[in-house]
Amino acid sequence: MTKLITTRRKFLKGTALSAALAGTGTFFGPWQHVRVLAQGQKKPIKLGLTCDASGQYGNSGQDDLRGIRLAIDEFNAKGGVIGRKIEWITADTETTPATASRIAERFITRDECGFLIGALHSGVANAITQVAAKTGTIYMNTNSSAPSEAGENCSRVKFVWDGNGTNFSKATVKAAIQSVGKNWLLLTNDYVWGHTTANATKGLVEASGGKIMDNLLVPQNTRDFTSYLLKIQQAKPDVVATAIGGDDLKALRTQVAQLKLDGKPAWINNQQDWPDIWGAPESLFGVFGTTWYHKLPLPGVAEFVKKWQAAYKDGPIPVPGNVSYNGYMATRELLRAIERAGTTNNIAVIKQLENIKVSAADRMQHYDAYMDPTTHQMQQTIYLARRNMKPADTTDYYEMVAWAEPKDATDDAAAGKCKLVPYEQVPTFEL
Amino acid sequence: MIDLLPHILNGITLGLLFALIALGFMLIVGLMEQINLAHGSLFALGAYIAIVIVGGETVLSPFFGDFFKLMPLAWRYVAALLIAPLVVAIVGMGVEFLMRRTYAKDPLFGLLLTFGIAMVIEEGIRGVWGTRDYVLQVPSSISGGFIFQDLIWSTYRFYAAGFAAVAIGLVWLVIEKTPYGAIIKAGAHDNEMVRALGINLSRLRLIVFAFGTSLAALAGVILAPIWGIRPHMGVDAVIPAFLVIVLGGIGSFWGAVIASLLVGALVGLTGAYASEWSLLSMYLLLIAVTTVRARGLFGKKSVLEV
Numbered sequence: 016m017t018k019l020i021t022t023r024r025k026f027l028k029g030t031a032l033s034a035a036l037a038g039t040g041t042f043f044g045p046w047q048h049v050r051v052l053a054q055g056q057k058k059p060i061k062l063g064l065t066c067d068a069s070g071q072y073g074n075s076g077q078d079d080l081r082g083i084r085l086a087i088d089e090f091n092a093k094g095g096v097i098g099r100k101i102e103w104i105t106a107d108t109e110t111t112p113a114t115a116s117r118i119a120e121r122f123i124t125r126d127e128c129g130f131l132i133g134a135l136h137s138g139v140a141n142a143i144t145q146v147a148a149k150t151g152t153i154y155m156n157t158n159s160s161a162p163s164e165a166g167e168n169c170s171r172v173k174f175v176w177d178g179n180g181t182n183f184s185k186a187t188v189k190a191a192i193q194s195v196g197k198n199w200l201l202l203t204n205d206y207v208w209g210h211t212t213a214n215a216t217k218g219l220v221e222a223s224g225g226k227i228m229d230n231l232l233v234p235q236n237t238r239d240f241t242s243y244l245l246k247i248q249q250a251k252p253d254v255v256a257t258a259i260g261g262d263d264l265k266a267l268r269t270q271v272a273q274l275k276l277d278g279k280p281a282w283i284n285n286q287q288d289w290p291d292i293w294g295a296p297e298s299l300f301g302v303f304g305t306t307w308y309h310k311l312p313l314p315g316v317a318e319f320v321k322k323w324q325a326a327y328k329d330g331p332i333p334v335p336g337n338v339s340y341n342g343y344m345a346t347r348e349l350l351r352a353i354e355r356a357g358t359t360n361n362i363a364v365i366k367q368l369e370n371i372k373v374s375a376a377d378r379m380q381h382y383d384a385y386m387d388p389t390t391h392q393m394q395q396t397i398y399l400a401r402r403n404m405k406p407a408d409t410t411d412y413y414e415m416v417a418w419a420e421p422k423d424a425t426d427d428a429a430a431g432k433c434k435l436v437p438y439e440q441v442p443t444f445e446l
Numbered sequence: 447m448i449d450l451l452p453h454i455l456n457g458i459t460l461g462l463l464f465a466l467i468a469l470g471f472m473l474i475v476g477l478m479e480q481i482n483l484a485h486g487s488l489f490a491l492g493a494y495i496a497i498v499i500v501g502g503e504t505v506l507s508p509f510f511g512d513f514f515k516l517m518p519l520a521w522r523y524v525a526a527l528l529i530a531p532l533v534v535a536i537v538g539m540g541v542e543f544l545m546r547r548t549y550a551k552d553p554l555f556g557l558l559l560t561f562g563i564a565m566v567i568e569e570g571i572r573g574v575w576g577t578r579d580y581v582l583q584v585p586s587s588i589s590g591g592f593i594f595q596d597l598i599w600s601t602y603r604f605y606a607a608g609f610a611a612v613a614i615g616l617v618w619l620v621i622e623k624t625p626y627g628a629i630i631k632a633g634a635h636d637n638e639m640v641r642a643l644g645i646n647l648s649r650l651r652l653i654v655f656a657f658g659t660s661l662a663a664l665a666g667v668i669l670a671p672i673w674g675i676r677p678h679m680g681v682d683a684v685i686p687a688f689l690v691i692v693l694g695g696i697g698s699f700w701g702a703v704i705a706s707l708l709v710g711a712l713v714g715l716t717g718a719y720a721s722e723w724s725l726l727s728m729y730l731l732l733i734a735v736t737t738v739r740a741r742g743l744f745g746k747k748s749v750l751e752v
Contacts, residue, residue, distance in 0.1 A: 274591040
């Protein structure tokens with residue numbers, strides 16, 4: 016039985032009507048199907064998976080989707096949650112905020128999804144958040160790691176599952192200043208994630224006694240980094256800290272590797288997504304952060320990898336990486352939260368999600384993790400890695416350098432920037 | 447104060463690479479008055495064919511076995527430079543064959559058709575090679591770096607720029623100094639007269655298209671080691687190509703080359719001095735020039751004015 020309070024119903028009717036008037040009969044994503052429920056069968060729970068299939072994060076978006084689907088399949092194999100099967104629908108958000116906004120709205124209004132999952136690009140995640148917040152739809156931001164996502168752009172309905180730029184910076188900056196040098200140069204993608212990550216790094220460097228020589232802003236979709244690399248050589252910093260993402264980072268890596276510039280200066284790459292480097296281990300350089308690796312010597316990791324491989328044996332990437340892992344964990348914890356709440360009522364589920372605590376063994380990480388109720392960001396182990404020069408097999412790209420406990424990598428500034436609206440102001444519904 | 451010379455030099459090399467990408471596009475627009483939006487996808491296809499030849503594990507290995515793997519890397523690279531343009535030229539002929547129904551109609555038809563073909567090629571690439579990235583290896587003799595003015599420069603980048611300069615020169619010679627070039631140009635300006643002289647115009651167009659698309663593939667092979675290989679790499683190519691052609695003036699060979707060098711220098715210098723403007727600067731330049739000269743730097747009346 017569907018219950019909606021006035022605000023959501025009005026919104027749904029209004030948008031459905033305007034969509035109908037506008038004649039939007041566009042076909043996106045998978046086919047629609049008419050389903051006849053057997054007598055007594057409960058209505059399925061529907062998830063809208065907002066994953067990029069094209070654009071800067073198209074590759075990673077599909078890896079995110081693989082992790083999300085694995086969690087859904089696991090729950091469905093056990094009979095679903097609260098006795099209801101889980102259905103999902105997906106569409107290409109194109110790494111474009113406007114597209115993501117349109118798709119999120121369609122998932123909520125036309126497809127009646129009660130939950131949205133997926134994102135890599137902070138602009139996309141923020142666009143989805145705006146739409147979700149209007150209706151109280153719970154949104155799992157699986158992989159967008161801009162500090163602003165759990166800071167100024169946080170939301171009562173959104174939960175952030177990836178480590179963010181500040182977490183990674185905190186895990187690296189102090190050690191790098193002590194061991195490498197004080198003069199830092201920042202190379203930053205010119206959009207929200209880049210800026211917020213660079214600001215976090217700048218604050219940490221200066222607090223640790225270092226100096227920022229310059230911050231070179233790199234427009235998105237830059238393919239030629241020669242002018243930046245020349246300028247870096249002219250400036251002679253001790254450390255270059257990058258906040259460059261997606262295809263831009265791939266091009267940068269290729270060009271740094273060609274010039275053999277990966278030794279001096281020292282390079283610190285904020286976060287390295289597995290799909291971005293799959294197939295090109297030789298272009299890995301510097302130290303980089305991640306939240307998970309498929310060869311962590313921890314209980315459950317090997318089993319998870321086997322399970323994932325069985326599901327995606329013909330896929331483009333043979334092992335799960337951090338992106339797929341985050342997609343899986345976010346979806347698993349959402350479904351567990353619904354199970355614990357015993358309802359799909361959004362407020363009840365939000366309260367469950369806000370109190371998540373997951374043991375290290377259950378997370379397949381070194382330390383216990385928990386959801387910060389004030390920012391809605393998962394506080395978890397942050398790993399630092401570099402290229403593995405003695406790989407055990409063809410997938411063994413990383414050598415783990417260190418790992419930080421959640422408390423040592425917490426983004427302290429986030430709580431001050433994040434203003435969650437009271438529960439009473441969130442449109443409530445149960446689908 | 448940053449030393450200016452390295453950035454000017456970098457800008458010129460970048461400009462030559464832009465010109466190489468634009469070369470095939472320029473030919474087809476200038477000589478046939480057809481805007482081929484599949485140029486970027488054909489550029490990408492050239493790079494993917496190079497991956498099959500130059501190496502590594504590819505999905506097409508079962509068809510080729512170790513045929514290419516047994517060759518030294520330098521041979522494979524040269525083979526890629528020769529084979530990829532040939533294969534893509536055949537695809538280009540197919541594109542031209544499909545385009546025939548759009549000739550003498552609103553240019554929008556050709557534009558939409560080639561846009562559709564571009565999508566088909568890109569999805570085909572995803573289907574065959576998957577979505578992962580590839581890195582094209584280059585022979586050691588043209589890889590690595592060298593020191594100039596106390597800075598490390600990419601050897602391959604200079605090789606690529608030199609290659610581009612030679613390719614530009616050869617294409618110019620073909621167009622300006624051979625009978626074929628004269629016939630092609632005549633066909634673009636007055637096809638009825640060319641037909642009346644007994645020249646097979648359909649075949650002529652097919653040759654132009656094959657030539658133009660093979661140049662796109664050649665640019666794909668040359669640029670792949672710098673940009674990396676991924677399904678949507680064509681988008682990265684078609685935008686600057688279109689921009690320099692409009693900036694230089696449709697139909698003007700040297701206009702496009704000069705525009706490429708201008709854009710390269712501007713992107714290089716803004717990258718050094720005002721990095722956040724480096725990509726936007728080329729569009730601002732285009733706006734500034736076309737505001738004053740609507741047909742670009744050296745443009746004449748063209749298909750875009752229909």
